[in-house]
Amino acid sequence: MFLKWVSWKIELFTLFVGATILLILWLKRRTTYFQRMGIPTPPTTFLLGNMRDSISQKRSFGEETKWQYNYLKAKNKLHGGIYLFWNAVYFPIDPELIKHIMQNDFHHFVDRGVYVNEEDDPLSAHLFSLKGKKWKNLRAKLTPTFTSGKMKMMFGVLLKCGKDFVDEIDRIKHEPIDIKDMLARFTTDIIGSCAFGLECNSMKEPNNEFREKGKKVFDAGIIDNLKGLLTFIMPEFAKSLGMRITNDEVTKFFMKVISDTVKYREKNNIYRKDFMHLLIQLKNKGKLVEDGNLSADKDDDGDVITFNELAAQAFVFFIAGFETSSTTMTFCLFELASNPDIQKKLRQEVLDVLEKYNGELTYDAIMDMHYMEKVVNETLRKYPPLPSLNRECTKDYRIPGTEVILKKGMKLIIPVIGLHHDEDYYPQPEKFDPERFSAENLNRHPYTFLPFGEGPRICIGLRFGMMQTKVGLSVLLKNYEFTVSSKTRLPLVMDPRSFILSTKGGIWLNCQKIE
Ligand code: HEM
Numbered sequence: 001m002f003l004k005w006v007s008w009k010i011e012l013f014t015l016f017v018g019a020t021i022l023l024i025l026w027l028k029r030r031t032t033y034f035q036r037m038g039i040p041t042p043p044t045t046f047l048l049g050n051m052r053d054s055i056s057q058k059r060s061f062g063e064e065t066k067w068q069y070n071y072l073k074a075k076n077k078l079h080g081g082i083y084l085f086w087n088a089v090y091f092p093i094d095p096e097l098i099k100h101i102m103q104n105d106f107h108h109f110v111d112r113g114v115y116v117n118e119e120d121d122p123l124s125a126h127l128f129s130l131k132g133k134k135w136k137n138l139r140a141k142l143t144p145t146f147t148s149g150k151m152k153m154m155f156g157v158l159l160k161c162g163k164d165f166v167d168e169i170d171r172i173k174h175e176p177i178d179i180k181d182m183l184a185r186f187t188t189d190i191i192g193s194c195a196f197g198l199e200c201n202s203m204k205e206p207n208n209e210f211r212e213k214g215k216k217v218f219d220a221g222i223i224d225n226l227k228g229l230l231t232f233i234m235p236e237f238a239k240s241l242g243m244r245i246t247n248d249e250v251t252k253f254f255m256k257v258i259s260d261t262v263k264y265r266e267k268n269n270i271y272r273k274d275f276m277h278l279l280i281q282l283k284n285k286g287k288l289v290e291d292g293n294l295s296a297d298k299d300d301d302g303d304v305i306t307f308n309e310l311a312a313q314a315f316v317f318f319i320a321g322f323e324t325s326s327t328t329m330t331f332c333l334f335e336l337a338s339n340p341d342i343q344k345k346l347r348q349e350v351l352d353v354l355e356k357y358n359g360e361l362t363y364d365a366i367m368d369m370h371y372m373e374k375v376v377n378e379t380l381r382k383y384p385p386l387p388s389l390n391r392e393c394t395k396d397y398r399i400p401g402t403e404v405i406l407k408k409g410m411k412l413i414i415p416v417i418g419l420h421h422d423e424d425y426y427p428q429p430e431k432f433d434p435e436r437f438s439a440e441n442l443n444r445h446p447y448t449f450l451p452f453g454e455g456p457r458i459c460i461g462l463r464f465g466m467m468q469t470k471v472g473l474s475v476l477l478k479n480y481e482f483t484v485s486s487k488t489r490l491p492l493v494m495d496p497r498s499f500i501l502s503t504k505g506g507i508w509l510n511c512q513k514i515e
Pocket residue numbers: 127128129139316317318320321322324325328385386389390450451452453454455456457458459460461462464465466469
């Protein structure tokens with residue numbers, strides 16, 4: 001009996017040791033993938049790969065990306081490989097190579113490799129995460145919703161939200177304000193109105209449900225992060241478990257809001273100049289028409305989008321639209337407050353253009369602010385809200401000028417923040433200098449500036465994002481002078497928990513009313 005027990009224990013132990021050795025060999029093979037291909041890799045840590053500092057929250061993912069970029073650049077490399085845990089991710093750093101991936105050879109890199117689960121998590125099936133043909137069809141349908149004509153149509157909403165913003169700052173008076181929070185409320189109201197047709201009123205009611213749910217999307221807790229990790233490492237397994245990455249509360253809230261709005265508008269044939277109207281036309285007619293008609297006609301081509309598809313797009317316009325633009329305005333105001341000469345020059349341009357347009361802030365007036373364009377571009381260079389871009393290789397690809405073959409399924413990270421802070425392209429990269437974007441200084445490779453991405457998957461909301469950023473800045477600069485409050489932690493510290501570039505502790509500014 002005793003001997004049987006001992007032999008059983010030995011068998012178990014041998015099995016355990018064998019399984020451990022196999023696992024180590026498997027991990028070793030996976031984490032030497034690039035070495036075998038002759039592609040350089042920054043130093044890695046066992047099991048964590050190149051994620052050690054972002055997992056321990058020592059550095060944000062953006063800072064980590066910049067570090068890896070600088071490591072490879074210092075070694076004069078065109079590309080490298082990194083490991084997110086034990087998953088190999090290709091990491092191109094040469095702008096010409098990046099251009100091939102994003103534009104010339106796009107048909108090899110159509111997808112982003114982001115988790116999507118249409119059945120169990122309908123809000124995940126949006127333009128940002130959709131793949132292949134589904135993405136292509138939807139992109140073609142949605143592109144006409146972002147023309148300059150449609151932007152002009154929504155301009156009135158932006159002006160109304162700008163007025164509420166100024167009223168609120170006037171009400172607070174003399175106290176330093178957490179500008180990030182205020183700007184997120186401003187853009188929540190704009191996108192809430194344009195994407196859902198709702199008066200969110202978060203400027204006046206900071207804790208209203210729309211603002212709370214918007215915060216929840218970006219304030220990921222431990223469980224959300226673990227889910228995100230699993231969907232990244234084993235997407236198919238996560239899908240087979242029916243895993244949802246959209247928070248249940250958030251899904252419930254947005255599905256109800258969107259369903260109520262669609263039903264109300266259809267029943268009463270309401271015509272409102274916003275994205276929701278355009279999405280309902282796509283749902284009922286399969287195309288956009290100039291009149292306000294929402295119901296299907298007999299000549300409509302039948303290539304319509306479903307209610308769930310409509311809901312996912314309204315949702316992505318909201319999440320992609322409010323945080324990116326408010327982040328841009330936040331960093332821009334921080335730099336203007338730190339550089340009073342640039343602030344003065346920009347304010348003067350706003351006042352001059354307003355005078356030219358009879359005191360009215362119109363779409364054309366905004367387009368006439370050329371120094372503003374440079375200031376916003378310099379902000380997006382120094383602080384790209386998305387510090388890196390993702391792609392997935394969808395068809396085997398030979399890296400131009402090499403024998404290296406990227407296999408279908410390989411994930412890619414394009415290190416935007418590294419390119420934006422590379423002193424070969426932007427001397428003294430920490431200096432805030434809008435003149436980098438003057439016509440005479442634009443002789444850099446165009447793929448060294450990628451705040452909105454590039455190629456067929458470039459940000460679809462670029463025009464809208466720039467428009468709301470410029471409207472917000474014009475309204476604020478016309479009315480206030482900004483200085484940095486002593487409440488702001490300097491130098492700025494980036495929040496390691498946030499995948500969008502964001503500071504720890506907010507940015508506090510003093511706003512002095514200009515009489
Ligand atoms: C300053 C503001 C904004 C910035 C910096 C920004 C940045 C980006 C970036 C970097 C991408 C990925 C591009 C790529 O992979 O090549 C993206 C994609 C996207 N953005 Fe924006 N964005 C902004 C505003 C907006 C707004 C206002 C909306 C909607 C109303 C929007 C909707 C989207 C969507 C739907 C995609 C996915 C496009 C696709 O895959 O076809 N963005 N954005």
